[in-house]
Amino acid sequence: MIIFYTLAVLLILSSLMVVFQRNVVHCAMALVAALFLIAILFVTLQAPMVGVLQILVYAGAIMVLFLFVIMLLNPTSLEPRRGLSWGFGTVVALLLAVALAALVSHDEAPADPFAATELFGAPESLAKSLFTDFVLPFEIASVLLLIAIVGAVVLAKREH
Amino acid sequence: MIVDFGIIALKAFLVLFMVLNLAGVLGWIERKGSALMQDRIGANRASILGFAGMGLINTLVADPVKFLTKEDFIPPRGDKFLHTLAPCMALFPALVTFAVIPFGDTLQIGERVINLQVANLNIGILYVFAMGSLGVYGIVIGAWASNNKFSLLGGVRGSAQMISYEVAMGLSVIGILMVYGTLELQEIARGQGTLIREFLPESWRFLKAAIGWLPSWGIFLQPLAFLLFFTAAVAETKRVPFDLPEGESEIVAGYHVEYSGGKFLMFFAGEFAEIVTAAALMTTLFFGGWQVPYLLRDGFHFPWGATWLLPHLAVTLLQVGAFAVKVVFFCWLQILLRWSVPRFRYDQVMRLGWKMLLPLALLNVIVTALVIVAVQQL
Amino acid sequence: MVPLNHYLILSAAIFAIGVVGVVIRRNLIVVLMSIELMLNAVNLTFIAFSRFLGSMEGQVIVFFVMAVAAAEAVVGLAIIISVFRHRQSLDPQEMQLLKW
């Protein structure tokens, strides 16, 4: 209960920082924080596996990649002041938030969680469904990652 | 309820205490050991009433005091907040990792069974890696926040290197997970309590006779994995021969050029804490954790049939002691390494990580899978 | 216990914030990060649903989303690097050659 709401507040704060910090590295760190919080939320939702994966993949790999790129390019000049678009963008986004919230939250949504067993969210069950029902998507995902790697190498390689 | 929390808190405190002190002692070992190897005297100046204690005073008293009393310098154009945050982020992961490392089997007091492990997560090893992956931030942020080209270079190097070796590290452990069939470190440690013959099918008589008597430790079941893991772990600690991020001779002191005083101490401690973590992981995954060969719950059962029963408490103490000894041994090994080998070149580091460790780790996984299938078939 | 709706509203809010970032920021890297934020908001909904409806599928989907997000981030960053090499800038507003 309390955990959730504190997490929620922190989460929203950090996300706002991601968007409104002007310093790229600060944005990145805020995002790391947000991801970490989300991971904790996952754990509270009986998805420890996914939570840890979240940290491992996002915080551990993707965000480090971001930081790496930031440092590699090291954009000296701070980004220019936002154009006209930002007021409009914010308004539209707020509308979107309201609309989404209104849409997703209806009354017959279950208030109480499903009575979860011990195995629910455990690595075994996740692995089971991954390698039985979702084996094809799994393989496709692996191929996708391979393609991404190759593409990244080709793109970022300095042409001599 | 209260008691449980108390116990957990006690365990946590114990572990932290041990680790930090060990880190401190390691600092001493490092300095005096290097002096020994290089035929120097080493730290011996500081003394209390003429008592230098072979430099113990120097490293355990004088150095901390010096660090803590020095000026905490923050570069003017730097980023104050991140500059302060970085050292914590460097130290934090190394410490929290210990939460899941079992330093002993269950201890039974009365009818209360205490699992000698701070937190028993069913995804233990993944947790370890997750935390380890956070270790990068300390470097990267620190490097960036100090607004210094050398530290920036160090940060870039560090991030690239650590990401690269995390991959190899993770893959090298997969074999272990397949063999013991679990992610929980405690379970892995227990799995190493039996003998290899338990893992071999009936029909492989000769093999059973030859090596069946060995304890079923990871090192025997996954030798290649150990080599890979060891290399990757040393690389993760960013120490010689993988100290590219610091590389004194190339980029002054790398990512912590601009650090002094307490923050530098934290980096320093973090590095040693990482050593301890690595050692503990090697112990747990490949050297039976707290297991003592042939020592079961109720005493020794030797393969040739002899038995020597012991009381529960003695067994537990033996096991915890064994764990400690192993950890210290691996710490010493890493420090020894530091003074024995020169630094790699950067491209060599990358080639080693991506073109040797990674393929070998994959190969190890495949071979392990095949063997396991074969064994199950028989 | 927290009702499902709260999780959904939370993720909606985060999603919207991410959208704002995508729309208004003039730094490609931040834009990419905002996209990651949106993805995570969606992940949150998935996990919440899987918890409340008691089916593992939600977590599986999140797994795949992560894979896709990783791929997307890698390629995106690679593109950013190569773009930055040619024109020392990360401002999407300056990259408008792709038009009539």
Added chain:
Amino acid sequence: MVEPTPNPMALDLLRWIPLLPLAACAINMFFGARLGKKTAGLLACAAVGASFAVAAYVFMLLPATGVFRDTLYTWFESGAFRVNVSFQVDALTAVMLLVVTGIGFLIHIYSLGYMDHDEGMVRFFVYLNLFIFFMLLLVMGDNLLLLFVGWEGVGLCSYLLIGFWYQDHNNAIAGNKAFIVNRIGDFGFVLGILLLVTELGRQGIWTLDFAELQKHVNMLSPATVTAITLLLFVGATGKSAQIPLFVWLPDAMAGPTPVSALIHAATMVTAGIYMTARLHFLFALAPQTLSLIAAIGAATAFFAATIALTQTDIKRVLAYSTVSQLGYMFLAVGVGAFGAAIFHLFTHAFFKACLFLGSGSVIHAMGGEQDMRKMGGLKSHMPATYWTYVIATLAIAGAPFTAGFFSKDLILWQAYSSAHGSPGFWLIAWLTAGMTAFYMFRQLFMVFHGGSRADPRGQAHLHESPAVMTVPLMILAVGSIFSGWLGAPEYLWGSRWDHWLEPVVRGGHEVHHGAVETEITLMALTLVIVAAGIALAYVKYGRPRPAVDQGAGTGGILYRISLNKYYVDEIYDWLLVRPFTLISDWLARVFDPGVIDGIVNGVGAGARDASSIWRALQTGNVQHYVMGFLAGTLALLVYYLRQP
């Protein structure tokens, strides 16, 4: 009027006859360079020899009134219309097979020697094998479409081989000329085929198989048949170098001499004859066409002969004589004597091939010199070539008991006696025979007799060709004597020939034989004029004298006209080529840029201008697009929210 042809017997052997050369061609094409000239050449020869052996074997097996068929697979099938890739061999095809593979084999061997010094030897043999394959396809195909494929294929190979020495621009030009002229003919041919198919289809018969056609041909109205046959004959004039499309053949002599022998004397140019004979049942129904064919044949024969009188290029003389002999054959076809036509084709293949190869041998010895005025006195230097040449010359001139004698007399007799024949035709043919004798012996004397007129270095170079070249010559020489004896007239031991071809060209014209004494008289007359021609040639060229060519009515207007081939090329140039080029030039410079491009660009410009307003929407700024995206999403959300 036509009994159904006997049911064909299946014989899988047939497919190997064409496939062997094709295989050799493929191998040489891909690995020839590695195999080396010698190996490649031997391989090619071996392939053709093998298919000759198979053909001979099939010939042995073939009963008097039998047809072998070998169906490989169905080429395509649409509705009732179905075309197989299948080969058939009947008497007619058998003859052609023997000619193509047999003489082809000899010429291959000859080429081994002739092309020895040429670095393009492998390429040469690739083309040659390919040609053999297509030619066999042409004669063995059991339906008109397969025949047409072969027809086009040989055209292609002829083009490739005429331009074989493409480094010389003139050769390339000659190749183009041959190809284009043939295209004109083939156009008519295609139209003929299409007309045939559609007309029969109108009757509900969708087929191109010769057997089927023969069954149903009488469904067609005479007018249609006439049209079809005329169109087909256009094709024949192209391929077989008849008026008006004969102009390409003399230029085709630009190719290597073996090619001239094989393609432009023995086999390809006779495709037209073969086609008419194959479709005799069709032509037989169109008397007007037949008479036209006869007229054109006779005209060509005479006309070409007159040109040949004065040519000085050794190969051109032979080329024109080929045209003239083909004219003979068409004359025979025209008077409905298909058998005679094929017979002459058969014999002509021998002696004309022999002549060409002989001339090739001469050119070889003269080091590439083709002008007869620079030759002479080769008799002593190259006896083998000389004697074979003499025999072949006698044969083509129609000396008694040589092949040419029998076949030519048969044609003359038919021209006179058959229902379609007339004394007029006979007279023309008779004169032509005389001229043939004259120009052939003129050539013989100019080349081999008298003193040598070559420059000293050339004389030093003179030598008899190697055995690999002379042996085929001898074989062909033997052939050019005895091949004719198959078709001796009734008053001698009688003709195997007609009986042999009877079942095939039955339904062609029943040749009603006139009185034997008439026949003999005509034969005697022919001999007389032939002798006269020879004598004249001897008088003019036989006796050794320094510069020969200035003789022969120098400066006579007729002489010059003949020498310049009646200026046909120039006339065509003025009438057809120039206007054509002018028009296309105008199209290229004015019409295409102005109109065509105008339209295309106009469309583009119109689209561009029309889009000028909306283009503004595409700012190229990703974030604007995201904005629009967002608005759309929002609209959708609102829409769903409004749903109850």
